[in-house]
Amino acid sequence: MFGYRVPAPDEAMLISGGRFGSSAPFRVVTGHGAFIMPVFRKVRFLTLAMCEAEVAEKCVTKQGITLNVRAVIAFKVGNDNESIVSAAQRFLSDQNQMSILTGRIFAGHLRSIIGSMTVEDIIRERQKLATEVLDGSKEEMAKIGLAVDALQIQSIDDGSLGYIQALSAPFNAAVQQQAQIAQAQANQAAAEAEQESQRKQAEFVRQTAIVQAHYKAEVDRAQAEAAQAGPLAQAQAQREVLQMKTELAQRAAELRQQELVAEVVKPAEAEAERIRILTEADAAKMKIQAEAAASHNRVALDKMLIDQLPEIVKQAAQGLKGANLTVLNGTDGLGQMATGLVGQGLAIFESLRSGLDGHRSSEQAAELDDPKALQAP
Incomplete structure (x- = not known):
């Protein structure tokens, strides 16, 4: 292994085999490359990527109740040279040991902190539990060159004791009651809405029937008027003819009367x-x-x-x-x-x-x- 070497973005290149100005037993190179002298130098790589450790631990609370706690820790090697040197001296030969050791460290802190809390506090204040575990393990993790990014409490249960379930029973009953009330109200509202919808539909049907009947009556009336238009027009014409004949007869009678007056009466x-x-x-x-x-x-x-x-x-x-x-x-x-x-x-x-x-x-x-x-x- 010789020549010019460049570490990956999430790696630290460790060069050993020479004397360096610092007290570190090797040279740490990150973010750029370096020339490696053959035979006289040796190169190793330490990961700087995110690592994960899982914890599944039985912890006894302040009340003496055993809880099964599962947690996940996200950690990595620190970015500074001191953390890289500390982590390399401990985990370079077997880097998988970082997850195992981290899990054991956090398991111990979980047992210690849960032992000072009640079940009620643990259930209600999970974030407080995680914060106290992080604060308690931060110093130890820094000594071995590791930095914790996050701690997540996945689950807490009491196995078959039923303590947690008993704690939740009143709340569960209240929630069930509220759920039943809400469901009943929802059913009532749905029934009222359904009845209102049916009433509106019936009203719409009634209005439609009334309008249709009105239109039909108008159509029938128009058809009847159209059917009677011919006879009515004929009768009207006959009436006008009779009226004109009557007027002519009256005028003829008046004229004859005037003629009689002029011919007989006046003379x-x-x-x-x-x-x-x-x-x-x-x-x-x-x-x-x-x-x-x-x-x-x-x-x-x-x-x-x-x-x-x-x-x-x-x-x-x-x-x-x-x-x-x-x-x-x-x-x-x-x-x-x-x-x-x-x-x-x-x-x-x-x-x-x-x-x-x-x-x-x-x-x-x-x-x-x-x-x-x-x-x-």
């Missing part, structure tokens, strides 16, 4: 009014004749006739006042009617005058025939 009323006017004129004529005969004065008679002419026309117009006459030519028709009234008045005047003249001639003839009348002054 009859006009004829009756004409007869009445002529009758009144005759009466006035006789009155005037009587008055003229009494006065035997033609001038007075003519003057009287002239004075009575407006009254005659007025009476003729008054007679037409209540008559329901239809004027067809508007303003011209009214003018023609007024002209007719005046003409009738003049005709009456001429008739009276002619009558008076005839009456006077008769009287004169009678006087000529009667000598007594001629002798009268």
Whole structure:
């Protein structure tokens, strides 16, 4: 074994066979290589990797109860040269002895510390137990060049004594009770949730049925209306035709009534009014004749006739006042009617005058025939 040698990252290279400045019996090389002189130098390697030791020990507590304790220790050779030299001098020839010796050291400290504690303290404060074991073994481990990284208490039991189980019985019963209560509450909540879900489903089904029935009713109504639309439209058309025929009949009756009024009633009323006017004129004529005969004065008679002419026309117009006459030519028709009234008045005047003249001639003839009348002054 000669030449340039380089240790692995988790190894320490130990070179022996020469004199070194320090008190160490060999040279320690880590992290880099070194040249090895053949024949005069010898090289060995010490692991710096993590190692593991298991402990399974029966320990007696302060109460005299035997406990089976299992623990795991994680350790390694220290990184400083002093620790490497100490570990190499003890374990270089058989490096597996590091785990065996470490387990024995920790087993002794476990027995010592557990002997000062009760079962209750050990169970409740495992971390305290591990810390005290580490603190108690740290100095011894440093002397042999080892450093402990971790100690883990894996299990603690009392075998078949049942002490630990008895300690846990009240807590177990309480936990079981709480578990049963929680389970019952969970079952109740689940049942309530299931019932609520069923109620909601039933309500949803009911609402769906109501909506479907409503939609079906609307569809049926629309179909019925569509089926009746034709007959209804036909009946409506017939009703409108009958209504129009009725209106036409009413209009025809009104028109016929107006025609009858214009053709029969109005002429009859006009004829009756004409007869009445002529009758009144005759009466006035006789009155005037009587008055003229009494006065035997033609001038007075003519003057009287002239004075009575407006009254005659007025009476003729008054007679037409209540008559329901239809004027067809508007303003011209009214003018023609007024002209007719005046003409009738003049005709009456001429008739009276002619009558008076005839009456006077008769009287004169009678006087000529009667000598007594001629002798009268």
